[in-house]
Each structure stands twice: as C-alpha cells, then as structure tokens.
Amino acid sequence: MSVLFPPLLAWFIAQVLKVTFYSTREHRLNLRVLAQTGGMPSSHSAIVAGLTTCIGRIEGVNSVSFGIALIFSFVVMYDAQGVRRAAGRQAALLNQLANELLSGHQIQQIRLRELLGHTPVEVLVGAALGILIGLIPF
Numbered sequence: 001m002s003v004l005f006p007p008l009l010a011w012f013i014a015q016v017l018k019v020t021f022y023s024t025r026e027h028r029l030n031l032r033v034l035a036q037t038g039g040m041p042s043s044h045s046a047i048v049a050g051l052t053t054c055i056g057r058i059e060g061v062n063s064v065s066f067g068i069a070l071i072f073s074f075v076v077m078y079d080a081q082g083v084r085r086a087a088g089r090q091a092a093l094l095n096q097l098a099n100e101l102l103s104g105h106q107i108q109q110i111r112l113r114e115l116l117g118h119t120p121v122e123v124l125v126g127a128a129l130g131i132l133i134g135l136i137p138f
Helices: 005-026 031-035 043-059 064-102 120-135
Strands: none
Touching: 005 031, 005 043, 005 120, 043 064, 043 120, 064 120
C-alpha cells in the first residue's frame, strides 16, 4: 500500500470522531464541524503524525524523509495549538469589545471566527491516533 493511505485513514477517522463527538454533545447530527477548524481530535495532527509514523516504519527513523516529516509534524502541531489558538482568543476578545462598544448603535458588526485552533489535548489525541494508524502495516 501507499505511504499516503495510513495518514489519510487517520485523518478520516479523526473527522468521523469529530462529527460523532459534536453530534452527541448537541443531540443532533452536525456535519458543519467538517468545514471548521479546531475540535476533538485534531485531524491536522492525525494526518501529519500518521504520515511521519508511516515513513518511519517503511524507510526507517534515520531516513531523510522521516526527519523532514517529523519537523513538518512539529510545525503543524505547534501551529494548531499555539498560533491558531492564540488568534482565536484574540478574535473572542475583539468580538467582546465590539459587542460592548457597539451595543445600542446602528452599526452592523462582523463577528470574527473564534474557534481557530486546538487545545493541547486535542492535538495529542490526534497525534496518538495518527501514530496508531501509521504503525499498522497495510
């Protein structure tokens, strides 16, 4: 099988789990989470961890490809829980300020998206899922 199948499978499973978790919590099917960023588990972490693990299993952990994939995985996971999460917090604060400043005024405000990143737990669960799937020899 291709080196692409395990990471894509990890991504798909993460997306199915995300829909399942949100739909269970909301007591209705919610397919919108498939087009949103953030949530449990991180599908970004699942796909990069799955790719890195699969490359390590096939080519070895001393290969150049594994090294590149590992660094790429760290950057993606750091961004998912660090930079994008901080941007989401800033958006929440700006939305709150806009609500307070513009309440009672006839100005239409555009709300910023607040759920942009992942918590560290969401990233770790996604990475664990990717590693588990990446270890399976297909």
